[in-house]
Amino acid sequence: MSDFDVTIYTDGACSGNPGAGGWGAVLMYGDYKKEISGYEPNTTNNKMELTAVIKALQMLKKECTVKLYSDSAYVVNSVSQKWLDNWKNNGWKGADKKPVKNIDLWQTLDELLLKHQVTFIKVKGHADNEFNNRCDALATGEIAKHATEIQE
Numbered sequence: 001m002s003d004f005d006v007t008i009y010t011d012g013a014c015s016g017n018p019g020a021g022g023w024g025a026v027l028m029y030g031d032y033k034k035e036i037s038g039y040e041p042n043t044t045n046n047k048m049e050l051t052a053v054i055k056a057l058q059m060l061k062k063e064c065t066v067k068l069y070s071d072s073a074y075v076v077n078s079v080s081q082k083w084l085d086n087w088k089n090n091g092w093k094g095a096d097k098k099p100v101k102n103i104d105l106w107q108t109l110d111e112l113l114l115k116h117q118v119t120f121i122k123v124k125g126h127a128d129n130e131f132n133n134r135c136d137a138l139a140t141g142e143i144a145k146h147a148t149e150i151q152e
Helices: 046-056 073-080 083-089 103-115 130-151
Strands: 005-015 019-029 032-043 063-068 118-120
Touching: 005 046, 005 130, 019 046, 019 130, 032 046, 032 130, 046 063, 046 073, 046 103, 046 130, 073 083, 073 103, 073 118, 083 103
Parallel strands: 005 063, 063 118
Antiparallel strands: 005 019, 019 032
16 A cells, blocks of 8 residues: 555547547646646557556656546456456457457556556546546647647
8 A cells, every 4th residue: 555645537539540649647646736648640549548547657656546537448447347467367368369459558557557556437538527528638639739730
């Protein structure tokens, strides 16, 4: 158990799937709040959802107890329903015996989950959750910002 209780909200977005993608996260510890976001030119929505979680957890400098809120059933279920553990135990293969998609990201997340005590909580996307909506705005804002740069 750590002395650091952190709350994280994450979201990923894609314009086309695959297409231009963005991710956003809000990290909160006590009165401290930090927003981070990023962009990838050719990606998928699931990759952006995973990247948001990974980038947020990589910001933590010490072992933390984390409540991580995401609107991605893909991410939340993969951890909460032990799919990630099963993939790892089966040589990173899914139930269909095929390699897991986004294996590099899942392996990175798996390593981060060994460092922190993380509880994943599914939230409804595009609803009335202030921080989920902020993450969505960060993610879609990255796409919009880079779409403008490409056109210039």
